[in-house]
Amino acid sequence: GIQVEQSPPDLILQEGANSTLRCNFSDSVNNLQWFHQNPWGQLINLFYIPSGTKQNGRLSATTVATERYSLLYISSSQTTDSGVYFCAVEISGGSNYKLTFGKGTLLTVNP
Amino acid sequence: DTEVTQTPKHLVMGMTNKKSLKCEQHMGHRAMYWYKQKAKKPPELMFVYSYEKLSINESVPSRFSPECPNSSLLNLHLHALQPEDSALYLCASSHDGLRGSSYNSPLHFGNGTRLTVT
Numbered sequence: 001g002i003q004v005e006q007s008p009p010d011l012i013l014q015e016g017a018n019s020t021l022r023c024n025f026s027d028s029v030n031n032l033q034w035f036h037q038n039p040w041g042q043l044i045n046l047f048y049i050p051s052g053t054k055q056n057g058r059l060s061a062t063t064v065a066t067e068r069y070s071l072l073y074i075s076s077s078q079t080t081d082s083g084v085y086f087c088a089v090e091i092s093g094g095s096n097y098k099l100t101f102g103k104g105t106l107l108t109v110n111p
Numbered sequence: 112d113t114e115v116t117q118t119p120k121h122l123v124m125g126m127t128n129k130k131s132l133k134c135e136q137h138m139g140h141r142a143m144y145w146y147k148q149k150a151k152k153p154p155e156l157m158f159v160y161s162y163e164k165l166s167i168n169e170s171v172p173s174r175f176s177p178e179c180p181n182s183s184l185l186n187l188h189l190h191a192l193q194p195e196d197s198a199l200y201l202c203a204s205s206h207d208g209l210r211g212s213s214y215n216s217p218l219h220f221g222n223g224t225r226l227t228v229t
Contacts, residue, residue: 043220101153
């Protein structure tokens with residue numbers, strides 16, 4: 001099956017710092033999404049971004065489908081940004097509805 | 112707040128009990144999902160319903176029995192579970208996109224049910 005690798009696995013920041021999270025995938029995809037899971041377990045959809053660039057406030061994401069990677073940028077980080085960030089992809093022509101999740105990046109933002 | 116509502120938030124059950132998890136959404140989504148998440152792991156897909164019909168069963172043991180009574184509701188019936196089934200159970204929904212997939216459709220999760228099997 002498709003491989004989804006996220007880096008770094010862990011990241012510690014001071015409040016106000018910027019960061020870039022990466023998601024590499026091993027096959028062509030027609031669906032790529034970024035999620036944030038807060039310390040209480042709530043999973044929030046941040047971006048649906050199979051290609052191109054999107055921005056939402058301090059967060060932005062870019063997917064270069066031809067090179068099989070996606071980046072999530074967090075600017076001016078806040079303590080509420082702490083949690084696990086997951087990238088999930090659906091393979092082109094593969095099992096419908098099946099998103100494959102990466103192992104996530106655990107982000108800790110210290111005050 | 113999430114637009115996908117799950118109840119209960121927490122559940123403790125014995126191995127001989129029968130219980131049900133409930134999920135409801137009113138976004139008009141026609142695809143609904145059950146995921147299981149163990150601590151420090153990503154969510155794992157269990158079941159997918161599309162237009163109230165079971166579309167995917169990821170070889171889940173029969174002690175987990177899904178049900179989709181209508182387009183807004185999704186249940187997960189639990190019976191004779193094992194302690195290793197303790198986990199966070201997440202419901203999700205999405206529009207049913209082109210070619211019967213989640214193509215072009217963000218996934219929306221509920222807050223989950225934390226299940227402990229004793």
